[in-house]
Amino acid sequence: MEISSGLMQATAYRDKILVLAHDPAIIAAAQDAAHRVRRAPALVIGSGPEVLAHLAAPGDGPGHLVCDPAAAGNSWPHLLATLSDPSARTGLVIVSASPGRSHGGRPTLPVDSGRMAAAMLKAGQQPGRLPRDAAAALRAGLSNGEIVVRYQPVVRLQDRRPVMVEALARWHRPEAPISPAAFVPLAESAGLSRALSVIVASRAAADLAPLWQRLRLGVSVNLPLALLQEPDLPLWLARARRGTGLRAEQMALELTETTSVQDISALRRAVLRLREAGHRVLLDDLVLHDGRDRLLGLPFAGFKLDRSMVEALPAQGQVRREVRRLVRHAEKRGQTVIAEGVSDARLWSTVRALGVHAAQGFLVGRPLPAAALPAWWAGWRGGGPG
Numbered sequence: 001m002e003i004s005s006g007l008m009q010a011t012a013y014r015d016k017i018l019v020l021a022h023d024p025a026i027i028a029a030a031q032d033a034a035h036r037v038r039r040a041p042a043l044v045i046g047s048g049p050e051v052l053a054h055l056a057a058p059g060d061g062p063g064h065l066v067c068d069p070a071a072a073g074n075s076w077p078h079l080l081a082t083l084s085d086p087s088a089r090t091g092l093v094i095v096s097a098s099p100g101r102s103h104g105g106r107p108t109l110p111v112d113s114g115r116m117a118a119a120m121l122k123a124g125q126q127p128g129r130l131p132r133d134a135a136a137a138l139r140a141g142l143s144n145g146e147i148v149v150r151y152q153p154v155v156r157l158q159d160r161r162p163v164m165v166e167a168l169a170r171w172h173r174p175e176a177p178i179s180p181a182a183f184v185p186l187a188e189s190a191g192l193s194r195a196l197s198v199i200v201a202s203r204a205a206a207d208l209a210p211l212w213q214r215l216r217l218g219v220s221v222n223l224p225l226a227l228l229q230e231p232d233l234p235l236w237l238a239r240a241r242r243g244t245g246l247r248a249e250q251m252a253l254e255l256t257e258t259t260s261v262q263d264i265s266a267l268r269r270a271v272l273r274l275r276e277a278g279h280r281v282l283l284d285d286l287v288l289h290d291g292r293d294r295l296l297g298l299p300f301a302g303f304k305l306d307r308s309m310v311e312a313l314p315a316q317g318q319v320r321r322e323v324r325r326l327v328r329h330a331e332k333r334g335q336t337v338i339a340e341g342v343s344d345a346r347l348w349s350t351v352r353a354l355g356v357h358a359a360q361g362f363l364v365g366r367p368l369p370a371a372a373l374p375a376w377w378a379g380w381r382g383g384g385p386g
Contacts (some may be wrong), residue, residue: 017042017120018081020051021068023097025111030066030095032113037120042066045260048075049375055082057377058365060089064120069095069108081369085150085170086179088366091123128176130183135190138171138183142195146172149203150367151219153376154338154360157352162377164218164252166360168367169196185217188258193224201240201251207370209246210224215377220252220282225259229270234277252301257285261295271299285340288312288322296329303330305356313350320354327355 019030019042027044034042043062045051052075055061065083069076083092093116107113131137141147151165171178187196204219211217227233234248235336241251253274261267271281280301286292287306296303305323312319323337330337339351342361351359365376 005235015039016062017064017066018051018054018062019044019066020048020071020290021066021095022071023068023111024220026066026068026095026097029111029113029116033066033116033120035118036113039063041110048072048079051075052078052082052372053375054381055079055088055090056368056372057379058363058376060362061194062090062105064091064093064123066093066095066116066120069094070096070110078371081148082372084172084177085367086177087150087362091120092124093119128173128178130186131173134183134186138174138186138190138192138194141173142192142199146174147196148172148369149207149368151204151207151373152360153217153365153373154358155380156358157348157356157365160380162215162217162380163358164220165208165373166220166254167200169200169222170367185258188224189230193227193231195228197221197227198222198236198240201237204321205241205244207241207250208250209241209244211370211373212246212250215373217373217377218250218252218258219246220254222254222256222284224256224275225261225267226272228253228255228281229266231273234269234274234279235281237277242344245331249280252280252282254282254304255286255300257290257292261292264294264298265296268298275301277301282336282338288319296326302336302338302357304338304340304360305351307361310339310341310347310351310361311343313354314346320350323351323354323356330357331355364368 016036017039019027021027030042061106072079083090097111109119148170151166152171153162154164155162171183187193201221208219274281283300283303285306286303287309327337336357338358339356340360342348342363344363348363368376
């Protein structure tokens with residue numbers, strides 16, 4: 001499937017209402033609700049795995065999912081996990097012929113098309129705010145399992161081949177999920193970055209190792225400068241992978257941009273130490289004139305172009321010239337250049353024409369739970385659900 005036709009398909013799903021139910025009354029009420037909110041007739045899906053394939057497909061996903069958890073069966077936790085991510089654009093309406101129970105902390109509607117239509121108009125999860133004692137709450141969340149990991153795919157531009165996923169931490173508080181833009185800086189300022197990174201690396205190893213034989217996807221983990229330079233980092237990364245079967249070569253590390261580099265020699269030693277341990281190290285979130293040009297001479301395996309830079313490419317010649325320069329520099333050193341934020345066919349075509357090696361963004365895939373990665377992979381390689 002060409003990228004342009006894939007984007008058209010993804011766009012077509014934005015206003016779709018999917019229905020996963022076996023009860024004819026629920027299906028009829030959902031169709032009437034779709035008419036009330038002036039949407040196309042709802043698309044009835046027969047099974048949980050089939051819905052998961054739709055939700056994991058590239059693009060923004062369908063507008064709404066009306067779901068009877070009983071019809072989802074064993075897929076229900078995976079559907080809920082996919083839709084609970086802050087990047088999810090699909091509103092979830094849970095309905096049952098026997099309402100009253102809470103599913104995943106969310107209320108269940110009775111079979112009533114009017115209430116269903118009202119729920120569709122309100123659906124959409126808003127990120128919660130940091131609690132008053134945010135550091136203490138995060139420390140508790142790290143201990144009691146509130147941190148989960150989602151994976152955003154990266155594909156090679158030349159042949160669309162999936163090559164890796166980026167592990168992204170999520171804080172799912174019982175009240176409401178907290179945006180990563182809020183809690184990741186909090187973790188750094190509160191001295192909790194290491195605890196957070198250990199959880200992410202351990203979970204990523206456990207999640208991706210069983211999928212390796214089928215999907216051949218490596219994983220990257222974000223680390224701030226202070227952690228990347230810790231002498232014992234290779235040791236605790238090895239502990240995180242222990243027992244999973246994931247090798248160091250399959251786990252890359254991304255140096256985030258949150259802290260400026262004062263000692264280039266110390267960073268060089270850290271990158272070499274990690275490379276000797278088997279880990280590739282990437283420089284994350286390069287932007288125009290961000291002062292990190294001096295880091296490009298270090299032995300990184302590659303670097304990522306920030307979303308803001310990628311989105312400026314079609315309109316700004318200066319940014320295109322800079323990307324060409326970065327690509328030439330990378331190719332001389334055997335490095336990989338990855339474009340973040342590739343959200344439409346125009347950006348895909350632009351970064352490919354500029355010689356960028358790989359792409360990441362909503363056109364490729366949203367952050368997904370590990371259980372949804374096989375569905376994403378099949379959809380991406382096979383053209384996506386029809």
